[in-house]
Ligand SMILES: *[C@@H]1O[C@H](CO)[C@@H](O)[C@H](O)[C@H]1NC(C)=O
């Protein structure tokens with residue numbers, strides 16, 4: 051059973067729209083692009099030729115290393131046809147950003163491993179777009195930038211044939227200055243991306259996969275990510291808010307400006323209040339031509355509305371609105387800049403764990419890659435929100451952005467929903483994991499990448515720690531210690547307020563890196579005893595499971611016999627079926643390094659000083675289909691608590707039982723439709739937040755079990771023999787009935803039951819409706835192994851974006867309108883057209899079954 055959480059209602063808050071505010075015009079540059087992908091290099095360009103022209107963009111973010119001079123001579127690419135204004139791109143694909151060129155498939159792309167998801171992410175991609183400028187845009191008073199939230203990868207940008215620079219790391223956000231080459235009338239923008247094969251261990255996506263913004267402002271303005279807000283003292287009665295504002299003056303003369311900042315509260319719906327909560331003293335400064343200058347100030351806020359994770363706390367937000375005005379003249383507003391922030395304190399306590407505003411909060415986190423299943427890596431607000439809502443429904447309060455910095459929208463959502471985020475920089479440093487991964491960039495780019503990521507993300511209250519890296523190959527050597535120390539110094543110079551960690555799977559407590567970092571982050575090894583040895587060595591450092599479990603399963607596929615153990619490595623005679631590439635949904639199986647949820651809970655309870663865990667993973671993701679990553683294998687992971695389509699696996703309820711103990715809930719597995727198992731032992735397990743559960747098989751009690759101690763995480767009846775009928779679990783807490791769940795034997799499939807997650811969506815060309823189909827029998831019971839082919843169609847002002855079923859082995863391309871049900875379920879994702887109003891009808895049909903439809907309102 052499921053009782054909807056009031057937390058879900060918080061979800062809409064915090065979405066930052068493009069805005070024209072006095073002095074600053076930030077607008078989306080997502081529409082109207084032309085695109086072409088080339089599997090072999092179509093031009094004379096490479097990272098080696100472009101690199102000297104990209105590196106100067108990094109200068110802003112280099113403090114320790116040498117700054118880079120723009121080379122003299124002609125920049126590369128000016129003669130490439132795709133950068134020319136005259137090039138005719140009519141035959142190229144018309145697309146809007148964010149765009150993932152690989153997600154449409156087909157699978158089994160040449161040269162792309164199972165680990166990378168078998169989709170065609172490699173090759174060179176060119177994007178082109180016209181850009182119109184007015185005479186005011188180019189009158190010399192303005193700076194005009196493009197802000198790329200992220201492009202995968204090795205991006206280089208030209209305007210009217212002039213190379214502006216670029217940024218290779220695909221997860222970074224960066225800015226190019228159009229001002230020198232922008233002209234009144236039509237301009238031509240061209241972006242080249244370049245993805246080598248073997249550049250990642252998982253599906254990286256491909257293309258300009260995050261939002262792109264055109265930013266126009268006076269030459270004297272708040273610098274990129276130019277504000278820093280900290281809250282050094284926080285109590286329920288008073289908080290100190292410190293602010294530093296960096297002003298950039300790109301004009302030719304010294305400018306005298308007044309800097310003024312006012313603070314407003316943001317309510318739970320995301321509306322900014324009208325009352326000024328606090329005002330920083332106005333500061334007048336001179337900023338020399340071509341220079342940057344910072345001002346700072348401090349205010350006290352009484353009775354602050356603190357930011358903290360639900361359900362114990364509320365994720366309250368504020369916004370600081372900074373206004374630059376020209377001093378002495380008519381007081382013209384030069385720039386307005388908004389910084390959203392939260393007031394909260396963090397204490398990283400070695401004995402107790404994490405305290406937010408002085409209150410203990412156990413870290414109940416998941417790790418997730420950045421893809422959104424069948425829509426790929428193209429950032430979508432609703433898709434991200436839906437993932438976080440599902441995780442919050444489970445009781446999760448933390449996210450690890452494995453293994454790279456996220457899209458800005460994820461942090462906006464985490465701020466407004468109250469997730470605590472471990473923001474991770476890298477999957478490798480000097481030593482690579484694949485032939486073309488970040489190790490090729492590390493020497494030149496690690497400092498600028500870390501500083502840029504931190505300046506972008508530092509004001510988000512959701513970010514609770516920085517992860518220097520994941521399972522760094524040199525983590526256990528002295529080299530790992532030296533590199534880690536250098537990163538640690540960079541992080542501390544940017545942000546002395548937050549702790550660092552590194553996700554270590556093989557470093558020991560005597561490794562140099564373990565000594566460098568502030569929080570000991572253990573991947574899996576905690577469950578095998580390392581919590582104790584790290585604790586002994588570092589009694590004053592907080593420890594958490596930065597990656598835990600790696601339980602694997604295919605949703606709804608229960609395999610027999612079932613191990614009597616709490617966890618087991620999958621094997622050909624237990625827990626897996628290699629001919630079908632299935633792993634048992636009893637959720638007890640794992641690869642050699644991992645453990646079941648039960649095992650992890652046990653180790654967390656055995657070492658109560660551990661601050662919590664980040665489960666690998668919240669959602670299934672594309673790539674890493676362990677253990678079926680070889681030729682002819684699967685396409686997507688088995689690690690998720692929730693499958694790739696967003697359907698919950700059984701262990702969702704194991705985590706919910708532990709993480710939301712106050713929620714009355716019982717969940718039975720497996721399904722109860724086993725005509726071939728009559729009379730055979732078919733174990734029944736129940737996840738519940740109760741302390742006692744009684745199971746009835748066809749109305750006859752199979753026994754009432756007490757939770758014998760805190761070390762039991764599922765109720766098990768391992769000797770039940772199957773006969774058709776029903777299962778009923780009645781759960782008790784303190785002797786009172788707490789929750790009930792049932793499973794019924796299904797008859798044959800007759801009907802498609804179609805439901806949608808939201809009855810109305812925005813007609814903005816972005817918002818999504820998730821349409822689920824269950825194959826049911828005539829009484830509405832899901833037919834648990836149904837695999838009927840379902841065909842979707844959409845009428846009205848919307849389009850079918852993709853379909854899925856959560857089956858890691860399904861090689862049907864994601865945009866296909868036909869999709870087999872997997873374990874009785876399938877999903878279609880539908881988008882309303884931009885400007886759409888009215889009804890969108892989504893119809894599902896299957897041969898021999900009664901079809902169904904849903905109507906979605908677009909507005
Ligand atoms: C700034 O100075 C440069 C040369 O130093 C000149 O080309 C440019 O026109 C000047 N811009 C303005 C806005 O005065």
Ligand SMILES: *[C@@H]1O[C@H](CO)[C@@H](O)[C@H](O)[C@H]1NC(C)=O
Pocket residue numbers: 292293294346347348
């Ligand atoms: C403001 O800057 C000055 C000079 O750098 C520094 O001493 C002071 O601590 C800063 N104040 C705040 C509130 O950050």
Ligand SMILES: *[C@@H]1O[C@H](CO)[C@@H](O)[C@H](O)[C@H]1NC(C)=O
Pocket residue numbers: 803804805824826830831832
């Ligand atoms: C069938 O659809 C109805 C709504 O039309 C929904 O309440 C019910 O949960 C669905 N059943 C299944 C098995 O999906």
Ligand SMILES: *[C@@H]1O[C@H](CO)[C@@H](O)[C@H](O)[C@H]1NC(C)=O
Pocket residue numbers: 835836837
């Ligand atoms: C689909 O289900 C039928 C009936 O259970 C089964 O025989 C068949 O093997 C399944 N097909 C696939 C591709 O799983």
